[in-house]
Amino acid sequence: MNTAYLGMPTFPRAAAGSVRDTRLRANLTHATHTIRDKRAAAVAEIDDWARLRQAGKDIKDRTLRHLDHYLLQTERAVTAAGGQVHWAADADEANRIVADLVRATGEREVVKVKSMATQEIGLNEALAAEGVAAYETDLAELIVQLGEDLPSHILVPAIHRNRGEIRDLFREAMGRWGRPAPDTLTDRPSDLAEAARLHLREKFLRAKVAVSGANFLVAETGTVVVVESEGNGRMCLTLPETLISVVGIEKVVPTWQDLEVFLQLLPRSSTAERMNPYTSMWAGVAEGDGPRAFHLVLLDNGRTATLADQVGRQALRCIRCSACLNVCPVYERAGGHAYGSPYPGPIGAILTPQLRGLQSDVDASLPYASSLCGACYEVCPVAIDIPEVLVHLRERVAEEAAGHRRERAGVRAATWLLDHPAAYAAALRAGARTRRLQPERLRLPGAAGSWSASRDLPRMPAASFRDWWRAHRARPRDARHGEGGPGAPPFREGGEAR
């Protein structure tokens, strides 16, 4: 994975800023709660959800275990249908393949369907460096592009913006990219959508080259599937003469029949609809209908490294529905930008560090960007055990990354203390006696400071449980009865909010 988000701070630092942004938190809370409730209702409509989920997981696992076989089958089927297949080992290679294909057409602009894969490889920036303008045509992606911003949600990339911000942005920036927004533009969503419609229709009608990703690739038939709502996808996929689709190698499903599982799982998990408004499917090129040239770029970019980790591999089952983002208490407060990657939220916390490797501070911090509450696993339509992978990656960070000597020393000290009951009791008593002097937070120096700075210390109880028990067990039962105050168990006080 390349460095499209280079310079991002680690998750705790980025999140510290975003949790103080009250407007961002209000936008996010509204959006995530709305969609999570709708999703629950859409899922409850069909009573075999658990079985569909199991089938989705099984199909993806089968595919991943024999990925070479299915990719070769895909290549044969796409080629037989008149498409051309290219293989890209990393982001740079994928960008070069796309840039060369665009240049070969003689065009200097492309229209784009929203695609996580092209976001991941930084395609727009790479094309700009080659003098090719890439126009995002999904409404949310357009908002992000006009704002020179970064996406913050997999499904709704501009979820962090409210209608007033979007109106200001359209008025200010649309004219620089093409047809300007009307001066009278209001902040009503229907007016904003209309301004985007007029702005983009010009581009659709003149575009000769389009770039997309794909939601699914069917190995046995070479069928490519793109799922969307606005119709911008259909515009890009059918009107231009050349279509280039950049698709992660994990997007393959073996058979046409397998779509019956994913076309049920994805819309309900993602937009909480029985079915999304538009699904486009094609295999290679169709005579007289749609693009005359079709190129499929199969992208590795860290996916094979992810595949090699037997615990982490399950992240490649992800169908990018974003249900895990909408239920995550950490995402809801920190926002998508804090994850420093096109893949935010719980899935981003396991996918990004696996695709990019754990070397950088940002990526090593991501497996810790979670409370491990497990809500993400509950809603995942392909049953990715995100908490399991998070814990596994934390172990890898502790083993591989530097700077964890103090943590290990701390664990060794704690182990010794727990092995020596007398010393443990003495330490607890010392802690209880000095409780009034203890600070609310520790301010540790160096690397440990990033841990201590965001955590309140628990308040010490007046007595340890052992001391309390010793004092009370000896008393007669009736003497204790009805007694409050000093006789109450010590943890009550310790558990109180300060």
Add this chain to the structure above:
Amino acid sequence: MNGSRDLVLARIRTALADVPTAESPGGHPVARAYRSAHTSEDPAALRTLLAENLADYRATVHRTTSGALPALVSELLAARGTRTLAVPADLPPRWLTALHGVELVRDAPTLTAARLDAADSVLTGCALAVAETGTVVLDAGPAQGRRALTLVPDHHVCVVHADRIVASVPRALPLLDPRRPQTWISGPSATSDIELTRVEGVHGPRSLECVLVEPE
């Protein structure tokens, strides 16, 4: 094709060292214990469910009979103020017999997007419809035209014959050819990108009218 093909395939094989060499792709089980439909497959019930689900996603639904279809088509276009109508080259001529004063634009590979953009409405049939999800599927087959035809005009009237309605997605896929270009349509174009407020009509047709043709 390029050198990375072998590189990526080699990386995959190395990564999968834990998968037993004797395991075939089919050897890893897939539990298909899910339902093939979630609803009664009684044809009348399917028509009603399709109508409900289409309407729920803001498509307008009309129910008619084959004999009354031309008059209804004419009425719908008149209500819309349609003067130019795009149609597939092989649209059944009978559907158009009640039209007056409407210019027809016949689909052909040479018909440009700009010309389509100037059409007020488009009238097509469909390959099939899925009742549970409120979806019509077009596969460039009879009475459907190219994909662009139903995309560019702002108003799409889609005729669904009762015998083309299936209960569910698992019932639909075996009836479709995966090598044909397909468009699955569930309601008009919509976005929820601004504060998750649903807005109909962004780039595709803003109005979708489905005409269910009931058995006589």
